[in-house]
Amino acid sequence: MSVNVFLELVEAKAKIASVWPFFMGLFFSYYVFGQVNWPLAITFFVAMLLFNMAVDAHDNYSDYRGATKEAAEWKQKTNIIGVHHLSVKMIRNLIIVMAGSATILGILLVVETSWPLLIMGIFCFLVGYCYSAGPRPISTTPFGEAFSGLTMGFVITLISVYINTFPVEPLTWALFFKVLLTSGIAVFAIGNIMLANNLCDADEDKTLNRKTIVFYFGKPVMLRVFVFDIVAGYLCLIASVVLGYLPVMSLLVLFSIPIIYRNTKAFMAKQVKKETFKYAVQNSLVMALFCIVWIGLGTILGW
Numbered sequence: 001m002s003v004n005v006f007l008e009l010v011e012a013k014a015k016i017a018s019v020w021p022f023f024m025g026l027f028f029s030y031y032v033f034g035q036v037n038w039p040l041a042i043t044f045f046v047a048m049l050l051f052n053m054a055v056d057a058h059d060n061y062s063d064y065r066g067a068t069k070e071a072a073e074w075k076q077k078t079n080i081i082g083v084h085h086l087s088v089k090m091i092r093n094l095i096i097v098m099a100g101s102a103t104i105l106g107i108l109l110v111v112e113t114s115w116p117l118l119i120m121g122i123f124c125f126l127v128g129y130c131y132s133a134g135p136r137p138i139s140t141t142p143f144g145e146a147f148s149g150l151t152m153g154f155v156i157t158l159i160s161v162y163i164n165t166f167p168v169e170p171l172t173w174a175l176f177f178k179v180l181l182t183s184g185i186a187v188f189a190i191g192n193i194m195l196a197n198n199l200c201d202a203d204e205d206k207t208l209n210r211k212t213i214v215f216y217f218g219k220p221v222m223l224r225v226f227v228f229d230i231v232a233g234y235l236c237l238i239a240s241v242v243l244g245y246l247p248v249m250s251l252l253v254l255f256s257i258p259i260i261y262r263n264t265k266a267f268m269a270k271q272v273k274k275e276t277f278k279y280a281v282q283n284s285l286v287m288a289l290f291c292i293v294w295i296g297l298g299t300i301l302g303w
Contacts (some may be wrong), residue, residue, distance in 0.1 A: 005084050009060060009091070010053035013281060018052040019045075020288035021153050021186045023253050025160020027175040031247055033165045040112060040163045047105035047157040048156060051128060054098035059132035059139065061091050090284040113163055116171045127151045140205075144198065149191025157183035174268075182220050182245045184236025185253075187289065188229040189284045193225055196280030223268055230283070231259060237291075247300030256290040 001009075022045055029035050064081040066086070103125075110118045122289055131138045138147050157180045162171055169175065177189060180187075196203065198212040199222060205212055214222050237253055241247040263279040263286075270276050297303075 001086060001090070003083075005080070005086070008080055008087070009057050011056040011060075011084075012053075015049065015052065016285050016288045018048055018156060019182060020159050020291065021156040021190075022048060023296065024186055024294050025157040025179070027295045028157070028179065028245060029161050029164035031299045032178075032245060033169055035165045035168055036118045037164050040109060040158070044159065044163055045111055046212055047102045047109065048159075050098045050105070051102035051124070052152075054095050054102065055128040055131060057091065057098070058095050058129075061088070061095060062132040062137065064088070077182065107241055108220055109163060113166050116160060116166075117159065120155055120162070124151060124159075137158070139194075140208075140210040140212065142211070142216055144212060145191040145194045148194045149187045153187030154180055154183045157186065167278070170292075178243075181236055181243070182240045185233035185287060187288050188233035188236070192226055192229045193280050193284055195222060195229070196267065196271070196277055197273075197291055199223065199271045200277045201284055203273070209303060220269070222269075226280075227264060233287070246295055246302050247298030247301075249301070249303045250291075250295045252292040252294040252298075253287070256286050259286050 005249075007013075022041075026036060026041060031168040060080050065112075080086070081088065106121045110121065127138065128151075131144070131147065138144055158176070161175070161179050163290070193292050198214045199219060202212075202219060205215065217225075234254065234257070237246070237250060241248055241250050260283050264282050267276045
């Protein structure tokens with residue numbers, strides 16, 4: 001397997017979805033509490049990335065293994081395993097290695113912190129597994145967007161905050177909701193990647209018997225939700241600055257709006273996986289880069 005094929009298997013282009021919330025948690029921890037635990041933060045970053053790659057690889061693996069006879073052409077011409085004639089056994093072993101390594105690192109983090117991290121970690125692992133496995137994977141249900149957005153956008157941010165602040169700040173409901181609001185821009189943007197994918201795959205999903213939220217509400221309604229999510233994310237960012245959870249310089253993230261508007265307009269015009277899905281991914285990437293740069297600088301400078 002070449003490096004490029006591996007990166008496609010683990011959907012490396014979407015890894016910003018897990019890296020971004022990690023940094024949001026890091027910035028929140030330093031700006032609000034003046035706390036960063038670098039050894040634990042780096043360990044969590046590696047574990048998070050490994051597990052996220054394992055989940056995405058397992059998603060492709062499950063789709064390939066579960067494809068019906070009617071989807072035989074899709075299996076060989078669209079799914080990466082069929083397109084590149086990859087060994088199913090090798091993919092399975094690779095998933096086990098990545099998930100196993102992430103588990104070991106996660107256990108080490110729990111030993112160094114406390115039981116709340118164990119609860120959050122188990123939740124992430126369960127969602128990660130159930131997302132593409134079991135009799136009814138989450139990705140084939142109307143709840144895929146909510147689970148992907150909240151688990152990756154919010155829970156990863158919360159874990160990042162917890163491992164950096166647990167010695168000085170207990171995990172309370174007040175902190176829970178502060179982090180939820182602060183991570184809102186990431187939650188909505190990550191959920192929109194899943195929504196864009198389902199909008200593009202609406203016809204294909206019928207063949208694969210996937211009843212996503214698009215199946216139940218239809219494209220016109222969910223396209224409006226796609227736009228609403230973008231607006232809601234920016235509003236969460238503004239509210240977080242007003243309430244003092246993020247530095248004022250974070251408002252410079254709003255300068256990303258023209259790029260997001262252009263990409264969203266192109267996606268709204270046509271939902272085709274190979275042509276326009278990239279715009280939803282680019283939206284997430286642009287928001288992430290603007291957040292990491294401007295919130296990061298604001299946190300460091302105290303502005």
